[in-house]
Amino acid sequence: EAVARPVGICSMMKLPVQASAAGLDAAFVGVPLDTGTSNRPGARFGPRQIRAESSLLRRFNGSTGAAPFDSLHVADIGDVNVNPYNLPESCRLIRGSYQHIVGSGCVPLTLGGDHTITYPILQAMAERHGPVGLVHVDAHTDTADRALGERIYHGTPFRRCVEEGLLDCGRVIQIGIRGSSYDPDPYKYCREQGFRVVPAEECWMRSLAPLMAEVRQQMRDRPVYISFDIDGLDPAYAPGTGTPEVAGLTPAQALEIIRGCRGLNIVGCDLVEVAPMYDVSGNTALLGANLLFEMLCVLPGVKTM
Amino acid sequence: EAVARPVGICSMMKLPVQASAAGLDAAFVGVPLDTGTSNRPGARFGPRQIRAESSLLRRFNGSTGAAPFDSLHVADIGDVNVNPYNLPESCRLIRGSYQHIVGSGCVPLTLGGDHTITYPILQAMAERHGPVGLVHVDAHTDTADRALGERIYHGTPFRRCVEEGLLDCGRVIQIGIRGSSYDPDPYKYCREQGFRVVPAEECWMRSLAPLMAEVRQQMRDRPVYISFDIDGLDPAYAPGTGTPEVAGLTPAQALEIIRGCRGLNIVGCDLVEVAPMYDVSGNTALLGANLLFEMLCVLPGVKTM
Amino acid sequence: EAVARPVGICSMMKLPVQASAAGLDAAFVGVPLDTGTSNRPGARFGPRQIRAESSLLRRFNGSTGAAPFDSLHVADIGDVNVNPYNLPESCRLIRGSYQHIVGSGCVPLTLGGDHTITYPILQAMAERHGPVGLVHVDAHTDTADRALGERIYHGTPFRRCVEEGLLDCGRVIQIGIRGSSYDPDPYKYCREQGFRVVPAEECWMRSLAPLMAEVRQQMRDRPVYISFDIDGLDPAYAPGTGTPEVAGLTPAQALEIIRGCRGLNIVGCDLVEVAPMYDVSGNTALLGANLLFEMLCVLPGVKTM
Amino acid sequence: EAVARPVGICSMMKLPVQASAAGLDAAFVGVPLDTGTSNRPGARFGPRQIRAESSLLRRFNGSTGAAPFDSLHVADIGDVNVNPYNLPESCRLIRGSYQHIVGSGCVPLTLGGDHTITYPILQAMAERHGPVGLVHVDAHTDTADRALGERIYHGTPFRRCVEEGLLDCGRVIQIGIRGSSYDPDPYKYCREQGFRVVPAEECWMRSLAPLMAEVRQQMRDRPVYISFDIDGLDPAYAPGTGTPEVAGLTPAQALEIIRGCRGLNIVGCDLVEVAPMYDVSGNTALLGANLLFEMLCVLPGVKTM
Amino acid sequence: EAVARPVGICSMMKLPVQASAAGLDAAFVGVPLDTGTSNRPGARFGPRQIRAESSLLRRFNGSTGAAPFDSLHVADIGDVNVNPYNLPESCRLIRGSYQHIVGSGCVPLTLGGDHTITYPILQAMAERHGPVGLVHVDAHTDTADRALGERIYHGTPFRRCVEEGLLDCGRVIQIGIRGSSYDPDPYKYCREQGFRVVPAEECWMRSLAPLMAEVRQQMRDRPVYISFDIDGLDPAYAPGTGTPEVAGLTPAQALEIIRGCRGLNIVGCDLVEVAPMYDVSGNTALLGANLLFEMLCVLPGVKTM
Amino acid sequence: EAVARPVGICSMMKLPVQASAAGLDAAFVGVPLDTGTSNRPGARFGPRQIRAESSLLRRFNGSTGAAPFDSLHVADIGDVNVNPYNLPESCRLIRGSYQHIVGSGCVPLTLGGDHTITYPILQAMAERHGPVGLVHVDAHTDTADRALGERIYHGTPFRRCVEEGLLDCGRVIQIGIRGSSYDPDPYKYCREQGFRVVPAEECWMRSLAPLMAEVRQQMRDRPVYISFDIDGLDPAYAPGTGTPEVAGLTPAQALEIIRGCRGLNIVGCDLVEVAPMYDVSGNTALLGANLLFEMLCVLPGVKTM
Numbered sequence A, B, C, D, E, F: 001e002a003v004a005r006p007v008g009i010c011s012m013m014k015l016p017v018q019a020s021a022a023g024l025d026a027a028f029v030g031v032p033l034d035t036g037t038s039n040r041p042g043a044r045f046g047p048r049q050i051r052a053e054s055s056l057l058r059r060f061n062g063s064t065g066a067a068p069f070d071s072l073h074v075a076d077i078g079d080v081n082v083n084p085y086n087l088p089e090s091c092r093l094i095r096g097s098y099q100h101i102v103g104s105g106c107v108p109l110t111l112g113g114d115h116t117i118t119y120p121i122l123q124a125m126a127e128r129h130g131p132v133g134l135v136h137v138d139a140h141t142d143t144a145d146r147a148l149g150e151r152i153y154h155g156t157p158f159r160r161c162v163e164e165g166l167l168d169c170g171r172v173i174q175i176g177i178r179g180s181s182y183d184p185d186p187y188k189y190c191r192e193q194g195f196r197v198v199p200a201e202e203c204w205m206r207s208l209a210p211l212m213a214e215v216r217q218q219m220r221d222r223p224v225y226i227s228f229d230i231d232g233l234d235p236a237y238a239p240g241t242g243t244p245e246v247a248g249l250t251p252a253q254a255l256e257i258i259r260g261c262r263g264l265n266i267v268g269c270d271l272v273e274v275a276p277m278y279d280v281s282g283n284t285a286l287l288g289a290n291l292l293f294e295m296l297c298v299l300p301g302v303k304t305m
Ligand SMILES: [Mn+2]
Pocket: A115, A138, A140, A142, A154, A229
């Protein structure tokens, strides 16, 4: 490298920063919103910290041979604006920004932010691509109807998406789900929509490569969105998050999931719920940065050396 | 003491917890809201942490001789409900709760929460007492008009109060104000309303006892509310807060201010903006607990031994 | 939910707080003692922090379908008093308190506190139930004879219990044991009593479901006590503890152990050694809260939906 | 310097470690006990952390010109043994160890540990020197009679000393006292013994040099012991302590106090109540190390360059 | 403001980032080097964290009325490259970069990095301006000759500058000096060069406004450089630094010093030794950001509203 | 035990400290250098913290029955001196010190320090033993050629060793390698030298006992050095390190690797890259201490009870 690691303005992987997605194949973009959080806030600083820790990343994926920067035109396009005092307004702002990003033909790789943001992002995705398939890693299904009377917060995005026809429900998989619940049968709604739910219990001490073979079948060649809530992982690996649940996935399984998406028609990705203050080591953000890099490495068009 | 310090459910000062303010002279009450925060969130956990650290407090004020629990009937009435996803709705919930508290003749001592909450609290106070005087300690005047188009967040409560006639503007003092500003003349609005603004610079290395003599003159014998934003203090003493500003007040000055309010017709008090995760020692919350205890000690009717 | 998550006094799972166990089927109770700790103190704040983090828990066990609150009458009965300056006196205080709890027919779910407390708790259990079987998860056997000449500290509870005939030694299992030792054959005493010792090495990378089938055989239908030292888990999952040992159990295994106790005649449970200051994320306490909830879910009489 | 700062075994100021005080004029000695703590434990790690941070200290006092190591024979004699499970036994162990140290004519500079330890230390001091004068810096008078029925814990050492005639009560001064109290007149006992109590309020924003001139008069040329509880300082400077009280002394005042003791017949010193886990920066321990070095610099026989 | 505070790539005060100083009146520039640190490393992350926390700053100085962005063309020009494995080479890299910055007529405001960096910066300054006056705030004089045989590390920059004639020695002032020393007369070298040394003891509990009137006399109208080591402040205010010394300056005094430089012919400024990991609150970096903003506000040509 | 755990000067496992290796079979030795770190510094405090946390270790290995202190003469010989400002000079200092240690026939167990130090250590090892076999656990191969033009930093030690003929390349194994890379084929250099590289992916969810059987074949009965970079483990277990990589080994696997070395002709060992400030729990250092103890337990001549 020509410069020392701590040198330089904190963009994702030290990529050039540009104001718009025009001309890009893929773009990292931050959405620093956490007003949708039900428990510990702080994910508004997720994008900042993920960018900071991403300085440890290098340009090749030594494990898979992927060479994303030799394949695609990629930049960091900064953050979309949000309104932390007004969730519905934030959703409108996000939707508008992503309409521009997606409209230019660019694949967004989003640094969240709490999971609320996936709802307006998927509005923009579906406007362009029609209902999308979804690979959703999370401790929670995020399909609640409302909380405290509100329809928009980080527990509801995928129900809103279903209601608006943004998802191709037979091509939805939710992996890593677990934890206590408000209802004795917490997966009822998901099953009724046709989602496949893979509870964390089915993942324990097991390679997820076979599961991903099935997922590739399920997704076929139509548009797929990857939404990765860092709380899908066990809190040992990702303490810096707002609603941790015990006994989650491992980073190895996370890599199996993302690498298992290679070959799919991925049209967008996000990594949400990194709340840095709960992990003073910075390692949750570093993990988030790595997962975003791995998503970049499986985008259509990325060559393997 | 009959029980060891860590023993017992975390109420404020281990006071009995009761569901309503009925029959109380004064009550500690929490408002765990932080959606109005412009920078670092976390004040939603202020009430919880203040209560936890308050276990170190004992029942007498050895410095002033005040014996509040031998003078007044005091309890912890828990938290009022809020809606973290909807600031205007939270304000309505808070206003409603405080109408009940104040309606029963009880003086509320509030554990915040971000400073947004003082707006609906003062709505309830003024309904009962008419426009109130205000002793406001803060790094910020909190009289902005709006941010991101929103009229309600922690930068605007006192402008909203002025607009609604909740404040007796000639009896408002703001102490500890400082920091960079959006405007070259940041106190213009306050001056125009007739507020007295005492910038932190005028407090540096100086006893505030003389100032408080003037404040007692200013407040006369009419109703006064004390609103204490912990960021009025220097971040060395109160690192656990969301919008810290350098070169602030000292705890000694904070005690001079609160003890200097003795004799005033205090009808309510709050201590806001404790965001515990930014102070892992717990000492910001401990300071908040002490300041709330000191406020209790200067309430009308508290005897001195 | 009707109230936001941070709202409310910190009882376990926001359960009602009541002063005694009378009329309860099961009760959460704290024992904030850590004077028995040999290394890092701090477990005196375990109950407080477990309660704080338990606000994330919901009322159903989505994984097992257990509905404990639809099956049993449960409350948080606060903390028993202890004397941190005097271990033998603390043991007398604890024993006395538990005699009352157990005497009312209530099953105690204890929030520790260091492991010393299990000795006086088992005194009270055995008074009512006779010698009990024990499912003991821990990195340590806690069967030392003495340290620094003292017979009571967190390394000796189960030897004291054996000496007093509180345990049905053929129905004792210790799972997760590991670490360096004062003796080249550290399990000799346990073997001699007839305990089954399952070192951590035998658990590595393996489901414990088969082991638990054997445990159910071993325990038969007679009274069983579950004593869960959080240090049985690997420090990655539970950094907030006083005597961590490397290469321990996983949360998934912890859930397999507890869920594997379903059907046993469980008469009491504890979760000990959470020392929050060594885990500023709060996640060790959250894990402790989850394990206590899982223990509640396998108590006799809990229905599954 | 010949070696880099992080190099070397952690003795106080990298002094040679020796097993006994024989032949030494002064010795640093640790007492890693914290069972006497009423609130947050952790002071057992005070000696370890003070030694670690003391590596930043250099051999001369540039401010006063004192050259202690050119004047006295000084070493680190390690820790005295304690029994964390048994406070009275710990006191016996400490007393015995200090009888040996003092018996050899060596002045002990103690790294605590909670304040309980000063009681047995003063037993040993008074055996040799008769009743001693006391310069006591603290937020608390530590003259309670008992807590939870116990006569020995960190709130009682100086009452025990009075009862046993270890103090020359007319030559006792307590500086920095403050905080809420169990009694409306918290200094009554001290006044009755003839102690001078200087509350923190009398120290605020003021040089303590004039006070120390009076103290030198008070102490005359007879034996004096300095007992410095780090909580005498404001928690901003010393967050790492177990029972912090707001609005305390500053480090400048602490230096004025210690430097103001120059010329007194100092026979021993301690620095107690550093609980490192509450200050992850290490700076409380560093402050403790500096205060111990300053005490060394005012010992009889220390030359000034 | 048009955007929420956490939104945007982390440049200093969200200023535009540009690659060179061409066309700028003043520029913020980072030097992320910490190999010169003698004690705790980490200042390499000072620039990153100062930028992150600077998002709290607003564009006007409400206290002084300064409007720097209405007066000067200012940007963030990123970091100069350094070689953390080779201090002399790093110095060459820094010198070269600053020759370009200074050569374009731009005033650099440096975000350090350890204090080593001021040596090559002053090489570049003096090339352009001749020997400069120096306002140096620090706990240390940084005029050692060498350590471990090395002539370049953070304890020597100003001796190197003297030797190379970069300083106008009669116009050098060092404020805040304190701490133990390697030599009984630690200011001898400085005095011999004609520096004015103001030890921290002379600053305690005192306004520094009178001192600054003298400094303005001393500096006259010739070029002055401000070098501000954050450890000049007390560690209570700035715990995040590598070689903290007790009993230092206050932020109010720091503001008095910087604001007292108004009117001087300032040609460059730096703020060094912020090591963020020792202050998890981020407040040391926030203080550093504020001090840099205050320096900007006193640059020649800045208008006051 | 005769003394309480926190009692005593912090040597490794409370072993006696001696100035030289003379007469010892094995010695713990610290190398507090971190100037070779490319990302987060802090490993200079690794030896100090590992020693501090090692107080939890007891003298027998209960899992393997190893009784090292009944078999070998072992001590802590303190730290070798280093020059943090000059990497090549540090390497010369380390090499010199290890020539003495190895020359006396003592097996060094090194507490790092960053991985740079293994290069001069292996120079000394090979001088005595000829080219050695290497069991290298790490996330990185550490075989880069240079960075920023420098040939010596923590990314290059094993390439330097190859170039100088210090390694018996057919007897080198690197386990746990992973992470993004500067090159699409990151193992090319290693393969060309004849190293066996076992990427982390091949270790996931799998016992490494079979691998170690092969390693014992590979190493034969000739001299072997174990170099264990703590970042070989997943950051969940070892957050306190400078260049963490996700999805690493588990502590169980680490124990399998080290215990699998039993019977080999081990001539030296190191445990490097513990940077304590990134793990405030102390558990990374505790893990490091355990791994060093386990290495001691497999040294030639250690008896099993
Ligand atoms: Mn989610």
